Amino acid sequence: MKHFAAIGFDHPPHAMARRDALRAEHRRYVLRNDGNLLMTGAMTDGNGNQCGTIYVFRADRAEDVWTWLKAEPFHAGGVYATMRVVEWTPALNRFDRIEWPPQVIRDNPATP
Numbered sequence: 001m002k003h004f005a006a007i008g009f010d011h012p013p014h015a016m017a018r019r020d021a022l023r024a025e026h027r028r029y030v031l032r033n034d035g036n037l038l039m040t041g042a043m044t045d046g047n048g049n050q051c052g053t054i055y056v057f058r059a060d061r062a063e064d065v066w067t068w069l070k071a072e073p074f075h076a077g078g079v080y081a082t083m084r085v086v087e088w089t090p091a092l093n094r095f096d097r098i099e100w101p102p103q104v105i106r107d108n109p110a111t112p
Contacts (some may be wrong), residue, residue: 003038004065005088006055008080014049015079025073027108031100033068039095052080056088 010019019026030040036057043052053074057065065085069075075083099105 001058001060003088003090004057004059004062004085006057006065006069006083006085007052008055008075008083009043009052010050010079011081012051014045014051016049018077018079019050019074022073022077022079024108025077027100027104029071029073031105031108033071036064036068062087 030037036059037055038058039054039056041054042050043054045051055065055069057068059065062085069083069085074080
């Protein structure tokens with residue numbers, strides 16, 4: 001399998017109101033559909049507002065990533081002004097493993 005980075009930039013200057021309205025649905029979707037998702041996180045501007053997202057996937061094809069993204073609530077709900085999916089070659093990884101905080105998992109169970 002290949003690796004892909006999906007990078008979405010919010011509508012300028014940020015889309016915090018849209019993100020906040022969709023956050024619970026977004027978290028449920030990600031928790032229930034994270035099989036090929038290796039890493040994700042929000043990008044922030046200089047004022048602490050989330051202004052985009054980076055996702056890293058393991059997938060056979062970019063089309064598989066797009067299928068996942070098209071159903072993802074932030075993407076489907078218009079948070080992003082632009083989204084780009086590119087093949088990515090990992091070269092170095094020094095991240096510690098990070099999981100969702102227990103409260104997020106409790107409030108958004110992975111199974112309905």
